[in-house]
Amino acid sequence: MRSLALLVLAAAVGEAAALGAAPARAPAAASLRPAREDAEEAVAVAVAVALPRSADPAAVEAAGDEAHGDASSHHQHGGGYKIVQWEWSYVQTPYIIAIWILVASVAKILFHFSQRVTTVVPESCLLILLGLVLGGVVLIASKKQLYQLDPGLFFLFLLPTIVGDAGYFMPSRLFFDNLGAILMYAVVGTLWNAFCTGFCLYGMKLAGVIDEKVEGGMMEFLLFGALISAVDPVAVLAVFEEVHVNETLFIIVFGESLLNDAVTVVLYKVYISFVEVGPGNVQTADYFKGVASFLIVSIGGTMVGLIFAVILAFITRFTKRVRIIEPLFVFLLVYLAYLTAELFSLSAILSMTFCGIGTKKYVEANISQKSRTTVKYTMKTLASIAETIIFIFLGISAVDKSKWAWDTGLISCTLIFIFVFRALGVVGQTWVLNWFRLVPLEKIDQVVMSYGGLRGAVAFALVVLLDGKQVKAKDYFVATTIVVVFFTVMFQGLTIKPLVKWLKVPRSTNRKPTLNEEIHERAFDHILAAVEDIAGLNGYHHWRDKWEQFDKNYLSKLLMRKSVYHKGELWEVYQKINIRDAISVIDQGGNVLTSARLSLPSMASRTSFSDVTNVTSYLRENGSGVCLDLQVIDPVSGGKLEEETETHHLLTGNLYKPRRRYHAHYSRHFMTMGDKERQDREVFQRNMRSRLESFKSTRYKGKTRHKKERSQKKARLSLSALVPIDPVVAPLESEEEKSEDEPEKDDDVGITFVANKNDLPKESPKERPKSVCQSPAVIPPSPTCAEKHLPWKGGGGTLPVCVSMETTKIIPIDLQQAWNQSISSLESLASPPAPAEPQHPRVRTLGRVEAAARGGNGASAGAKGTGGGGGSGLAQSSQFQFPSEEDESTQTLQEQETQPLMSSVRPPPPPPPSSSSQVTGRRPPSFNRNPCVYLRSLVAAPPAGSEPRSRGPTQL
């Protein structure tokens, strides 16, 4: 906080200096010198002011020295060439803007350090408070408030970002479903609020409650009523987002706050013109003009928005070859819609909102996945920053002596009136609306709606825009507006959460549904969809049917690309990422979307797997796009729970959605997946699953008896096969981690122990490539001995991870080839020909174990399997007497295979650096979870061609 204040202080003082300097500089070059000195002095002052506050005196001293040095050198050389120049006025504007954005962002980070504070206090309150503090600092530093929420800045830059985001990501279905109510509240409600507040305030003035100093006739008070009565989208969003009320309630209040813009604009303009001409000169015709103006402003704004929506959609249809500027078009045209509406003094908010709503469908279909993500994130970032800045500046603006024209009567009356009339208006309109609404708005909803009528920056900006000469009481109005805004945002914002809780308003919950609910709800959705279809009630608005027809027949054809996803593009993507074979494994179903999203590993995992399970978050961080089965591995241990989660996963992966299920929610800070995405993911998962099923069937050929027990055992087997990779992979990470990894590894995985013990005496397996036949000396201890140490032999509970029985599906033997190819291509891309990864034998082993298992009986199977691999495996396996039971045999076989590998871990020489640069690059330094290893091992499958060599790296 302190450093923030300092930063702002420095900027403020710097600007003060520049302000002083600017006029001096202007006339001629000769006057440049005093101005410069002036600036330097100012800097010195700034340093002096900052000094006592600074936590780091040395830095300030250095800064001071620099200023001094600059000054002295300046004096010595006169007008000669200066090595270091102070160019504050040159960078001033962008510098200050950047500093402010930085301050706002850092403030956000700081707030979110403390979870407890942010859950109780809305962020907007904190930001306003911070603004107050910063404003105080600036005021103390420069004796004058330099910053305030400039209406121009607000209306031209800050508001559009927020409205654009809101419009573009507006849950349109929900919005249009409630359009009637929204319009009612926005138009009638705002008019009612404006008139009543204005008249009553004037009445209070006449009654003498409001001080005489507040000069103004009826028109002034009506004007004030108009600007103070509009619910503010920024404040509503900021507060409601954290309250999580149900969607209908949210969309009604939010939609109202957006759509009332037209009313506010018109009222504001009409009253201003009335004030200008004087109330006596207003003719009846003017009132009608006002009404006409309202119609033009609102409808015109909407039309402008829709026109730009069409243009935007049409443009994005042709951006196939210039994908990179797609997001730019989206931003530009949406912004242009806003500006154009402003240009014609139409309702800019309406224009932008409808542009966003209208264009989204087509744009999303036209632009690429990457562009979509870019648009999404950029919009959210901009909106978030704009909102932060708005609130901070609201706070700062309040700390300004010139605005403190306090009149208790006016302020208290305004507060009471806006609250009372809001409540009355809501109740009255709801009463009317409930005649038509199928789902009536309950009492509780009405309470929340009236309480959620927050005023914000729009009102403030409008009141600041007033002309002080014509509206004599401007200062009082400004002060009142600030108080009202602060009261609504801070007091109501703080209390609305407890209120909602206390009233038990149905909230949008994140409760995990039970299995029953999940199934039955889905089934019921289908049933309802069917019934709706039978009835032909595709939504109850008749015009919606018509619209959809029109959309399908004409608009979509005009505005959407013929084929959004081309096969050629697909293959481009494949090659670029160089995991085409891996993709083809997953994507043999031929779903284009699936592969497109797979091919962007980091992005896909970031956007599509937003479940908050540990594994997925892990994957998100690591960007592993090649995990074949995300669902299966869940680090939550504990029998029942685990199975339950798994079942849930199973269901979510497979239940497909009815056509018309939609889930709409708008959030500034958290991105929910769109319907489309979710659908994609579903398809993706279903595809995956079917693939995996087919893997399974190939692997379990001829094994139907005791399927469950067997598959569970197999899970363990494959786990055991994979666990030892851990130490092998770990050293590959990077050299500097190696030293600390070595000791830790032993705790990580139990099997390392075994490997160490077994392999300590023997070194020769490393020489395997040279000596094809192993000497008897390298015979490992007997399997039973090893088994004693194997952790999983003790009992299922000691498994280091819980791996479901489906784990075994991961890599089928017959797809090894594909993997190998893909990885080799990956390798050739990522690094020059390098020694193959040491873990190669391991994965092969997995395959061989399967082969062995398939072979049917013990010893011969083992011999066969290892014989394929060649080398020590053959020698070793021939030494053992396998138990006759098949699982045992594979188990022991497994273990032997492990040993040469394990021994390779021990030697100190550093691992091949090349391999660390590719797939394993993003791993965190230490990891305890085996699933990662497991996944990693999938990714790092070896090249097929290098089979003889791949034996080599075990010796390193």
Next chain:
Amino acid sequence: MGNKQTVFTAQQLDAYQDSNPQPMAVPWSRLFHRYRDLAPQLVPLDYTSKPDVKLPYELIGSMPELKDNPFRQRIAEVFSEDGEGNMTLDDFLDMFSVLSEMAPRDLKAYYAFKIYDFNNDDYICKADLEKTLNKLTRSELTAEEVRMVCEKVMDEADLDNDGRLSLEDFQHMIIRAPDFLRCSMHHIHLTSGTSYHCKRLCAASPGQMWAS
């Protein structure tokens, strides 16, 4: 459908709009026209003489919108009086009444239960569940997975441990899940007449459950 001439007799209208203060609402006539649209050759426009007309299931099941719906046949079966999916106008209207927002939750639950109860034995047994699940997943799960899920579901909801879900079990489950079935049918607006049909259906269904 522009003609506004009387289509229903006064009694019929009264019955359909029983105890509803609102004037004749559009959706009813819309539903009727929809019904008629499905088979204009079968359904007469004039319903005053109570013709005995049934819409064969093939007509409903072959609607393009329903092509993907796994429950189309089941719905038709449950709501049709003959149990084979052939619907009369009353059946047709019943269907919407039950699934509209006005219908009490218990009634919805009862019909949902009936829909799930494929073999009509008044219990949801494992076979029913498996059938539901297979419909929902388009038979993409293996038999084993289906079995596992069914076991879980049974575990969760079967209170009396008889290995099948009775209507009570089902209702209990729904009560535990507050949002379930509540906001169903967003788009079906049946303002008038629904109450009548609800009453009719309440009477038809096991009375003691929804006596209130």
